[in-house]
Amino acid sequence: MSAPRLETVLRSASQEVVIGHDRRFCLIGERINPTGRKVFQEQLRAGDLSAIARDVQAQVEGGADVLDVNMGVPLTDEADLLAKAITMIQELTDKPICIDSSVVEALEAGLSVYQGRALVNSVTAEDDRLAQILPLVKKHDAAIIALPNDEDEIPMEVEKRVELTRKIIEVATKEYGIAAADIVIDPLAMPIGADQTVVVTVLETMSRIRDEFGVNMTCGASNVSFGMPSRHALGATFLPMAMLAGLTSAIMDTRTPQIVEAVKAADLLLGHDEWGGAWIAAHRARQAASA
């Protein structure tokens, strides 16, 4: 028997987004992130956050439902920067935010200024990480992305990932009183270029997690196509397959229409877009834009 399917509720000050198995796929826009962007890093280091506005606009226009915000600039006070960025972004948009850092102090600073119900990115199955991050999630009534890997490895076996998922859910619910509905598992999508079995593994992991725990899932969609040509085609093929297996959201660059459209088409085909309302509305919007 399958576990009941859960819904994760996120909020900004004025908008609610629900991630769920019978709903349209949740797009988490990923570009508000300075990693690998030298100019952006220098601006942030100098306290100039103006470039963030452009990224926010681009992700929202591309169809992001939630915005992932990462301020990992080396040799800076990440906590301070992340808090400032979140405050600024909440003035620009009413999309809920996914607060992205592995620095506990930065997560705490971000959660403290956030208005609404945030998604925290992320925790692993490592005991010390769970002990550091889960109390913050509980205290600020947030939801949490969790990765089923531990201090030793990223397990390549479906069974091991399911086991670590079970561990995370048990610790979060029993020891910290976090609802299973507020745990979003990242089943670890790896690059297909390095090993051609990894996507089958992650798809199997997704269906197992959906059926056994009913939780929502997300993943870094662009990981899969790393190091390969025609990356957009791979992303646009991977996500609909993953959606069928139980993936309910993805962290991705929504500026890629090819991938966003593939997701919207899959929403319709999987019965998550009633009467094709969203699909047709998107068509009308394109018509209007080109008129």
Add this chain to the structure above:
Amino acid sequence: MTPEEILQGLYDETLVGNGPRVLELTEEGLSASMEPQTLLFDALIPSLEEVGARFERGDFFVPEMLIAGKAMAGAMERLRPLLAETGVQTIGKFLMGTVKGDVHDIGKNLVNIMLEGAGFEVIDLGVQVAPEKFVSAIEEHQPDIVGFSAFLTTTMPMFKANMNALEKAGMRNDVIVMVGGAPVTQEYADAVGADGYAADASQTVKRAKALLDEKRSMVPA
């Protein structure tokens, strides 16, 4: 096959990552009394260099680089004992690992392939390598260079933790330290006190060679 044909075959088959054929040609070369170092320096290494150059230009992709590296590794397994017998020195020993807290290994593996392709002996400690593990591996293997890889801005601070562990173990001056990974910059490498940084796999090889030359020219003969 003539020796020239064997060398050309080795070069071509390594380039396309045909492991079984590379191994056959290696055997064929050896049974035709070709020197192992000829096979290595006149076919395998130039081929891997070409693979790296194509990857850098965007003409080759990750799987192609990985299978070429694998094809060469297969041949090296056969040649390594013979090279040791004939007293052929590797150009240096490189100890490599992804830092603690970080499980990314594709970039590191590509760098390993390029280093081996350039004639380094590479010892790979894998991912999630704790500072004390680097220290004990340096003790055990006595490498010329140790490389720390990090893919996340949040795991980069482990470079400093590793440096401190090296200092504490009194081995900081015995080994050249290189750092790298997607978010790493020269500025960051300087800030943690590393000896070298490179932005990609082929630059790593150039930088590693230059750092070795520098160090060897400083050591009294």
